[in-house]
Amino acid sequence: MSALAAYPLTALRWIGAGARRQLRFTLMLVGAGWGVVRDGVRPNSWRRTVRMEYRNALRDAAGGGFLSTLVVAALVGFGIVAQTVYWLSVLGMQATTDSLLATVLVREIAPVLVGVILLGRNGMLALTEIGLLTLGGQMRAFEAEGVDPFLFFVVPRALATTVASFTLGILFSVVSLSVGYIVCWVEAIVTQPIWAFLYDVVGALRPIDYAGVPLKFLLTGFFVSLSSTLTGMDVTRDDDMARLMPRGFVRGMMVLMVINVALTVAMS
Amino acid sequence: MRRMTTPRDVPVLELREARPALESEGLLSSAYDLRLMPGECALIRSRDTVRAGLFADLCTGMVGLRDGSVRCQGLDWATMDERERWALRGRIGRVSQVGSWVDLFGTHFNILTPVLHHTRIPTEQLIAEATELAVRFGLPGLPVQAPGRLSPLDLRRAALVRAFLGEPALLILEDPVEVDMTDLLTPFLGMLTQARDQGAAVLWITRSAALWGGYRDAATSRYRLIDEGLFPMRGA
Numbered sequence: 493m494s495a496l497a498a499y500p501l502t503a504l505r506w507i508g509a510g511a512r513r514q515l516r517f518t519l520m521l522v523g524a525g526w527g528v529v530r531d532g533v534r535p536n537s538w539r540r541t542v543r544m545e546y547r548n549a550l551r552d553a554a555g556g557g558f559l560s561t562l563v564v565a566a567l568v569g570f571g572i573v574a575q576t577v578y579w580l581s582v583l584g585m586q587a588t589t590d591s592l593l594a595t596v597l598v599r600e601i602a603p604v605l606v607g608v609i610l611l612g613r614n615g616m617l618a619l620t621e622i623g624l625l626t627l628g629g630q631m632r633a634f635e636a637e638g639v640d641p642f643l644f645f646v647v648p649r650a651l652a653t654t655v656a657s658f659t660l661g662i663l664f665s666v667v668s669l670s671v672g673y674i675v676c677w678v679e680a681i682v683t684q685p686i687w688a689f690l691y692d693v694v695g696a697l698r699p700i701d702y703a704g705v706p707l708k709f710l711l712t713g714f715f716v717s718l719s720s721t722l723t724g725m726d727v728t729r730d731d732d733m734a735r736l737m738p739r740g741f742v743r744g745m746m747v748l749m750v751i752n753v754a755l756t757v758a759m760s
Numbered sequence: 761m762r763r764m765t766t767p768r769d770v771p772v773l774e775l776r777e778a779r780p781a782l783e784s785e786g787l788l789s790s791a792y793d794l795r796l797m798p799g800e801c802a803l804i805r806s807r808d809t810v811r812a813g814l815f816a817d818l819c820t821g822m823v824g825l826r827d828g829s830v831r832c833q834g835l836d837w838a839t840m841d842e843r844e845r846w847a848l849r850g851r852i853g854r855v856s857q858v859g860s861w862v863d864l865f866g867t868h869f870n871i872l873t874p875v876l877h878h879t880r881i882p883t884e885q886l887i888a889e890a891t892e893l894a895v896r897f898g899l900p901g902l903p904v905q906a907p908g909r910l911s912p913l914d915l916r917r918a919a920l921v922r923a924f925l926g927e928p929a930l931l932i933l934e935d936p937v938e939v940d941m942t943d944l945l946t947p948f949l950g951m952l953t954q955a956r957d958q959g960a961a962v963l964w965i966t967r968s969a970a971l972w973g974g975y976r977d978a979a980t981s982r983y984r985l986i987d988e989g990l991f992p993m994r995g996a
Contacts, residue, residue, distance in 0.1 A: 541877040621864055629859025636820055636856060637874040638849030640842075644877075 517722075517743065521715065524642075524722055528650045528714075531643055541639065546648035553614045553656035553713075560609050561660045565667035568605065572597060573672020578681050590696035593672075598665045598693070599701060600756065603708040606661045607716050607748040610653055611741070615720035618649055619740040622724030623733060631725065641725065650717045657713020658706060669693060704759040711751050719747045770834040771795050772930050772961035773819055777828035780818055789826055790989030792818065796930075796961040796980075801952070803972050804965045805993070806985035809857050809935070812965045815985055816856060816932045819963065820849055833929055850878030853928035853960075855919045855936045861907035867918050868902045875926040886925070893921045897947050917944060924951050931955060931962045939971060949975055969993075 512519070531537040538546075573593060580589050622645055625631050631641045673689045676682040682689060697705070723740040773796040779789045792815075796802055806812040817823045821830060821837025830837050832848055840848065861870055868890070875886050891902045897917040903910060910918065916937070923931060931952075937944050952975075956962060965985070966972065976982065982993040 539877050540883065541873055544876075625859075625862060625864075630862050631859075632817075632822075633856060633859040635822060636817070636849065636852075636854055637877075638846045638852070639873060639877050640846050 517726075520722055520726065521718060521747070524646065524718055525715070527642065528647050528718065531647045532651055537643055537647065541644060542648050545644060546652050549614075549649045549652035550656060552617075553610060553653045553717075554659050557609050557613050557656060557660050558663075560613060561606065561664050562667055564605055564609060565664040566671045568597070568601065568664075569668035569671025569673075570675055572601070573668055574675035574679075574681075577672060577676045578679070581681055590692040593669065593693050594696040594701070597668060598697065599705055599708070599759075600752070602661050602664045602668070603705070603712050603752055604748065606657055606664050606709065607712040607752075608745075609660070610657055610713055611716045611720070611744040611748065614649075614653060614656075615716050615744050616737065616740060618645075618717065619720040619724045619736065620733065622721050623727055623731075623736045623740075626725055626727045627731070646718070646721045646725070649721055650714055653717035654710050654714040657716075658709040661705075661709035661712075666690075700759050704755060708752060708755050711755070712748060715747045715751055716744050719743045767834075768798055768959075771797055771831065772800075772833055773963065774831040774834075775819070775828070776831075778818065778825055778830050779827040780814070781824040781826040790987075791828060792990050794819075794983070794990060796963065798929075798959040798961055799956045800980040801956060801962040801964060801978070803969075803976060803979045803982045804963065804985050804990070805967070805969045805983070806965055807967055808985075809967065811985060812934050812967075813856060813858055815990075816854065816934055816963070816965065819930075819932060820852055820854070821845055847878065850874060851929045853923035853925070853931045855923045855933045857934050860919060861915070863906045863908045865906075866904045867907045867910060867915075868904045870907055871902065871918055871922040871925065874922070879926065881926075890921055890925050893924055893951075894918070896951070897921055898943055913941060913944070916941065920944075920948060920951070924955060927955070927958060927960070929960055931960055932965070933963065934965045935967060935971070936964065937971065939968075945973070953978070 576592060576596075577589055580586055580592070622631075634641050634644065669690060670686065673682065673686050677686075684692075720740055720743075723736065723743055727736060773794065775792045775794040777791045777793060779791050781789065794802065804812070804815070806815065814823060818830060819832075821832065821840075825838060833851070835844070835848060837845060837848075861867070865873075868887075871890055871894075872883075872886055875881065876883065879886075887902065894900075894902050894917070897920050899914060899917050899921070902921075903914065903918055907915060907918070920936060923933065923936070937948050952962060952964075964972070964975075964979070969976070969982075972979070984991050984993055
């Protein structure tokens with residue numbers, strides 16, 4: 493009787509273990525995300541060391557990514573905005589220009605590209621730094637000193653990257669639209685002033701976009717950073733940087749795409 | 761990490777029949793017993809540095825127990841919540857042999873991190889105290905280069921500055937000095953005595969008993985840390 497009764501429990505245990513193994517990183521991401529929010533709102537968490545790390549992370553993410561964002565935004569403005577405006581005017585569909593730019597550029601492309609910049613510039617750097625500290629035993633030394641590595645490394649970096657992502661996202665949108673406008677204006681494709689052009693694009697955004705677009709920027713930065721730092725902390729003795737870097741990149745890209753697709757679906 | 765508050769009748773460190781749960785990692789699940797009152801010093805000889813590190817981890821509540829208890833300043837590591845454990849570890853000054861230095865930061869930040877994290881003492885005051893200690897241990901000042909750019913001797917000095925900074929209640933020192941570091945020995949022993957006078961308990965772990973030199977008589981107890989556990993040395 494006892495063996496018979498144990499069978500369904502054993503089967504459930506196997507199914508549960510398998511499911512947990514597959515979902516392990518996702519569950520870690522959710523748990524750590526909640527941990528960052530919880531620690532972030534607790535005044536006692538913001539000790540001098542955490543504030544210093546936050547300042548450094550913000551400077552690296554927002555300051556360091558500033559130029560990259562400008563260049564990518566200018567290229568996108570030149571390549572996508574100008575081409576969109578040009579071809580829509582050739583086809584006589586100028587009326588759809590504003591909504592198309594708002595939908596494609598501001599809502600879809602900007603969060604993904606800013607996320608990729610942050611992943612490449614800061615996420616991979618954080619992954620390398622934290623991965624090496626974990627492999628070298630320094631994380632354990634931090635624990636021995638009573639310094640929680642999660643509070644010291646993960647919380648400030650995730651929050652700083654969130655702020656940087658929003659900042660760079662807005663910058664990206666403004667610069668790409670402006671460069672696109674300038675190209676079209678030089679080619680005499682558009683004649684209206686830049687303020688009117690930007691006003692029309694902003695006007696084409698739906699009310700839900702005013703919450704959804706900033707949310708995309710914020711969540712992209714938050715989870716890209718979290719995914720990188722957690723991958724760095726989640727190393728085993730068998731891991732080395734050659735295995736860790738591709739793993740961190742793939743996880744970061746997956747997180748980036750899932751967030752953007754999920755929010756797009758939720759906003760549509 | 762400042763101002764020792766351990767009452768004189770409460771052990772700073774107490775291991776009672778503590779059996780570690782991680783036999784596979786180098787520390788056998790023998791029962792460990794040790795009691796250190798404020799101002800006491802235990803000298804421990806362990807030829808295996810990995811075992812010494814794990815024993816230090818055991819004392820700081822970083823190793824799970826199968827049985828028994830480990831208490832620091834009267835508080836049981838096993839019954840404290842996570843934040844209390846972090847805070848209590850902040851009252852321990854430690855010199856360890858593995859992974860002590862982070863090259864992402866300057867040595868000064870490595871030294872100051874625990875006190876900056878655990879106390880609200882003004883940063884300028886902490887820097888002044890760390891600089892004074894650094895000079896005392898033979899450094900020209902508080903080193904700001906990355907730890908990887910310091911010589912092994914200077915790195916050892918910096919490790920001692922970090923351990924003694926902030927008047928810790930418990931000092932766990934794994935091979936803090938070597939026999940050829942004669943310049944460092946005198947200030948180290950001076951600081952050790954001063955810390956004990958102020959109420960700190962000391963656990964000094966070395967590979968060889970010769971490293972204790974003349975201090976063996978000043979210690980409260982002497983032990984051997986071997987596979988089978990922690991045993992008092994003859995004549996201790």
